[in-house]
Amino acid sequence: MLGLPASGKGTQAENVAAKINAEIVGIGDLVREAISDGNFSDEIIVEIKSNYNKGIPQSDEIAGKLLEEKINNSKGNLIFDNYPFSLKQIKFFEHLIEKYNFSEPEIIYIKIKPETSVSRITTRLVCDKCKKIYLSGSVGDSCSSGGCNGRLIKRADDTPEIMKKRVNFAQPRIDLVVDYYRDKAKVYEIDGEKSISEVAEEINKVL
Numbered sequence: 001m002l003g004l005p006a007s008g009k010g011t012q013a014e015n016v017a018a019k020i021n022a023e024i025v026g027i028g029d030l031v032r033e034a035i036s037d038g039n040f041s042d043e044i045i046v047e048i049k050s051n052y053n054k055g056i057p058q059s060d061e062i063a064g065k066l067l068e069e070k071i072n073n074s075k076g077n078l079i080f081d082n083y084p085f086s087l088k089q090i091k092f093f094e095h096l097i098e099k100y101n102f103s104e105p106e107i108i109y110i111k112i113k114p115e116t117s118v119s120r121i122t123t124r125l126v127c128d129k130c131k132k133i134y135l136s137g138s139v140g141d142s143c144s145s146g147g148c149n150g151r152l153i154k155r156a157d158d159t160p161e162i163m164k165k166r167v168n169f170a171q172p173r174i175d176l177v178v179d180y181y182r183d184k185a186k187v188y189e190i191d192g193e194k195s196i197s198e199v200a201e202e203i204n205k206v207l
Protein backbone atom coordinates (compact mmCIF):
# COMPACT_ATOMS: atom_id res chain seq x y z
CA MET A 1 0.00 0.00 0.00
CA LEU A 2 1.44 3.28 -1.15
CA GLY A 3 0.57 6.88 -0.42
CA LEU A 4 1.90 10.29 0.45
CA PRO A 5 1.88 11.45 4.07
CA ALA A 6 -1.70 12.24 5.18
CA SER A 7 -3.17 10.21 2.30
CA GLY A 8 -5.16 8.18 4.83
CA LYS A 9 -3.04 5.15 4.03
CA GLY A 10 -2.72 4.07 7.67
CA THR A 11 -6.47 4.03 8.27
CA GLN A 12 -7.18 2.24 4.99
CA ALA A 13 -4.44 -0.30 5.67
CA GLU A 14 -6.18 -1.14 8.95
CA ASN A 15 -9.51 -1.61 7.14
CA VAL A 16 -7.94 -3.91 4.57
CA ALA A 17 -6.00 -5.77 7.26
CA ALA A 18 -9.24 -6.52 9.09
CA LYS A 19 -10.93 -7.59 5.86
CA ILE A 20 -8.26 -10.00 4.62
CA ASN A 21 -6.89 -10.94 8.03
CA ALA A 22 -3.48 -9.43 7.38
CA GLU A 23 -0.68 -7.90 9.35
CA ILE A 24 0.60 -4.46 8.43
CA VAL A 25 4.34 -4.31 7.92
CA GLY A 26 6.02 -0.91 8.05
CA ILE A 27 9.73 -0.34 8.48
CA GLY A 28 9.07 2.42 11.05
CA ASP A 29 7.02 0.07 13.24
CA LEU A 30 9.56 -2.73 12.86
CA VAL A 31 12.31 -0.37 14.00
CA ARG A 32 10.32 0.71 17.07
CA GLU A 33 9.48 -2.93 17.86
CA ALA A 34 13.11 -4.02 17.46
CA ILE A 35 14.22 -1.33 19.90
CA SER A 36 11.61 -2.27 22.51
CA ASP A 37 11.71 -6.08 22.15
CA GLY A 38 15.43 -6.60 21.77
CA ASN A 39 15.09 -9.68 19.55
CA PHE A 40 18.26 -8.83 17.67
CA SER A 41 21.94 -9.00 18.54
CA ASP A 42 23.39 -6.11 20.56
CA GLU A 43 25.44 -5.00 17.62
CA ILE A 44 22.43 -4.57 15.34
CA ILE A 45 20.32 -2.94 18.05
CA VAL A 46 23.07 -0.37 18.68
CA GLU A 47 23.08 0.53 15.00
CA ILE A 48 19.28 0.63 14.77
CA LYS A 49 19.06 2.90 17.84
CA SER A 50 21.81 5.15 16.58
CA ASN A 51 20.07 5.65 13.22
CA TYR A 52 16.70 6.07 14.90
CA ASN A 53 17.94 8.72 17.33
CA LYS A 54 19.64 10.65 14.56
CA GLY A 55 16.49 10.43 12.45
CA ILE A 56 18.29 8.81 9.52
CA PRO A 57 16.75 5.90 7.58
CA GLN A 58 17.93 2.39 8.43
CA SER A 59 20.29 0.78 5.92
CA ASP A 60 18.81 -1.59 3.35
CA GLU A 61 20.62 -4.40 5.12
CA ILE A 62 18.94 -3.66 8.45
CA ALA A 63 15.57 -3.07 6.83
CA GLY A 64 15.98 -6.46 5.15
CA LYS A 65 16.77 -8.20 8.44
CA LEU A 66 13.77 -6.61 10.13
CA LEU A 67 11.49 -7.62 7.26
CA GLU A 68 12.66 -11.22 7.21
CA GLU A 69 12.27 -11.52 10.97
CA LYS A 70 8.71 -10.23 10.63
CA ILE A 71 7.89 -12.55 7.72
CA ASN A 72 9.28 -15.53 9.60
CA ASN A 73 7.00 -14.73 12.54
CA SER A 74 3.88 -14.19 10.45
CA LYS A 75 1.54 -16.80 9.09
CA GLY A 76 -1.11 -14.98 7.08
CA ASN A 77 -1.38 -12.12 4.63
CA LEU A 78 0.90 -9.12 4.82
CA ILE A 79 0.31 -5.52 3.88
CA PHE A 80 3.53 -3.64 3.22
CA ASP A 81 3.28 0.03 4.13
CA ASN A 82 5.20 2.22 1.66
CA TYR A 83 7.55 -0.66 0.99
CA PRO A 84 9.36 -1.19 -1.35
CA PHE A 85 10.32 2.45 -1.75
CA SER A 86 13.44 2.34 -3.96
CA LEU A 87 14.77 0.27 -6.83
CA LYS A 88 17.08 -1.57 -4.44
CA GLN A 89 14.13 -2.36 -2.16
CA ILE A 90 12.08 -3.56 -5.14
CA LYS A 91 14.85 -6.03 -5.95
CA PHE A 92 14.94 -7.23 -2.36
CA PHE A 93 11.15 -7.42 -2.25
CA GLU A 94 11.19 -9.57 -5.39
CA HIS A 95 13.78 -11.80 -3.70
CA LEU A 96 11.48 -12.14 -0.66
CA ILE A 97 8.49 -13.01 -2.86
CA GLU A 98 10.47 -15.82 -4.42
CA LYS A 99 12.13 -17.03 -1.23
CA TYR A 100 8.88 -17.18 0.77
CA ASN A 101 6.75 -18.23 -2.17
CA PHE A 102 4.39 -15.27 -1.85
CA SER A 103 1.67 -14.74 -4.40
CA GLU A 104 2.02 -11.86 -6.84
CA PRO A 105 1.75 -8.53 -4.98
CA GLU A 106 -1.22 -6.22 -5.45
CA ILE A 107 -0.41 -2.55 -5.27
CA ILE A 108 -2.91 -0.14 -3.80
CA TYR A 109 -1.86 3.45 -4.32
CA ILE A 110 -3.94 6.00 -2.46
CA LYS A 111 -3.33 9.00 -4.62
CA ILE A 112 -3.64 12.57 -3.37
CA LYS A 113 -2.28 15.84 -4.68
CA PRO A 114 0.92 17.05 -3.00
CA GLU A 115 -0.99 20.18 -1.91
CA THR A 116 -3.57 17.98 -0.18
CA SER A 117 -0.85 16.24 1.78
CA VAL A 118 0.52 19.57 2.95
CA SER A 119 -2.85 21.11 3.78
CA ARG A 120 -4.20 18.05 5.64
CA ILE A 121 -1.52 18.20 8.30
CA THR A 122 -3.07 21.33 9.78
CA THR A 123 -5.68 19.01 11.32
CA ARG A 124 -3.51 15.93 11.75
CA LEU A 125 -3.09 14.48 15.23
CA VAL A 126 -1.09 11.47 16.33
CA CYS A 127 -1.52 9.20 19.37
CA ASP A 128 1.48 9.60 21.68
CA LYS A 129 1.21 5.92 22.66
CA CYS A 130 0.42 3.75 19.61
CA LYS A 131 1.33 6.40 16.95
CA LYS A 132 -2.01 6.01 15.17
CA ILE A 133 -2.69 9.01 12.96
CA TYR A 134 -5.96 10.93 12.94
CA LEU A 135 -6.69 13.19 10.00
CA SER A 136 -10.07 14.50 11.09
CA GLY A 137 -10.28 17.57 13.29
CA SER A 138 -13.21 16.23 15.31
CA VAL A 139 -11.75 13.15 16.98
CA GLY A 140 -11.60 14.24 20.62
CA ASP A 141 -8.35 14.25 22.56
CA SER A 142 -7.71 10.57 23.27
CA CYS A 143 -6.97 7.60 21.06
CA SER A 144 -9.95 5.41 20.19
CA SER A 145 -7.85 2.49 18.96
CA GLY A 146 -8.72 -0.70 20.90
CA GLY A 147 -8.45 0.55 24.49
CA CYS A 148 -5.24 2.47 23.81
CA ASN A 149 -6.46 5.76 25.29
CA GLY A 150 -3.21 7.54 24.42
CA ARG A 151 -3.16 11.31 24.13
CA LEU A 152 -3.66 12.85 20.68
CA ILE A 153 -0.99 15.41 19.99
CA LYS A 154 0.17 17.52 17.08
CA ARG A 155 3.59 16.40 15.94
CA ALA A 156 6.27 19.06 16.24
CA ASP A 157 7.52 18.26 12.74
CA ASP A 158 4.07 18.55 11.13
CA THR A 159 4.82 21.94 9.62
CA PRO A 160 4.08 22.85 5.99
CA GLU A 161 7.82 23.19 5.26
CA ILE A 162 8.75 19.76 6.62
CA MET A 163 5.67 18.26 5.01
CA LYS A 164 6.74 19.61 1.61
CA LYS A 165 10.11 17.95 2.10
CA ARG A 166 8.45 14.63 2.98
CA VAL A 167 6.19 14.87 -0.06
CA ASN A 168 9.16 15.65 -2.31
CA PHE A 169 10.94 12.64 -0.87
CA ALA A 170 8.00 10.25 -1.19
CA GLN A 171 6.39 11.16 -4.54
CA PRO A 172 9.24 10.06 -6.85
CA ARG A 173 9.59 6.83 -4.86
CA ILE A 174 5.89 6.07 -5.14
CA ASP A 175 6.00 6.83 -8.88
CA LEU A 176 8.98 4.52 -9.27
CA VAL A 177 7.23 1.59 -7.58
CA VAL A 178 3.95 2.16 -9.42
CA ASP A 179 5.77 2.38 -12.76
CA TYR A 180 7.76 -0.75 -11.99
CA TYR A 181 4.70 -2.84 -11.19
CA ARG A 182 2.23 -1.35 -13.67
CA ASP A 183 2.86 -4.07 -16.28
CA LYS A 184 3.91 -6.80 -13.88
CA ALA A 185 1.22 -6.88 -11.23
CA LYS A 186 -2.19 -5.52 -10.31
CA VAL A 187 -1.88 -1.82 -9.55
CA TYR A 188 -4.95 -0.02 -8.20
CA GLU A 189 -4.88 3.75 -8.12
CA ILE A 190 -7.45 4.98 -5.63
CA ASP A 191 -8.59 8.60 -5.43
CA GLY A 192 -7.48 9.58 -1.92
CA GLU A 193 -9.01 13.05 -2.16
CA LYS A 194 -12.38 11.54 -1.23
CA SER A 195 -13.66 10.85 2.29
CA ILE A 196 -12.29 7.99 4.36
CA SER A 197 -15.44 5.90 3.82
CA GLU A 198 -15.53 6.58 0.07
CA VAL A 199 -11.86 5.59 -0.24
CA ALA A 200 -12.57 2.43 1.78
CA GLU A 201 -15.44 1.62 -0.60
CA GLU A 202 -13.21 2.09 -3.66
CA ILE A 203 -10.61 -0.26 -2.17
CA ASN A 204 -13.28 -2.83 -1.31
CA LYS A 205 -14.44 -2.77 -4.91
CA VAL A 206 -11.02 -3.71 -6.32
CA LEU A 207 -9.85 -6.21 -3.72
Ligand SMILES: [Zn+2]
Residues within 6 Å of the ligand: 127, 128, 129, 130, 131, 132, 143, 144, 145, 148, 149, 150
Ligand atom coordinates in the same frame (compact mmCIF):
# COMPACT_ATOMS: atom_id res chain seq x y z
ZN1 LIG B 1 -3.32 5.06 20.53
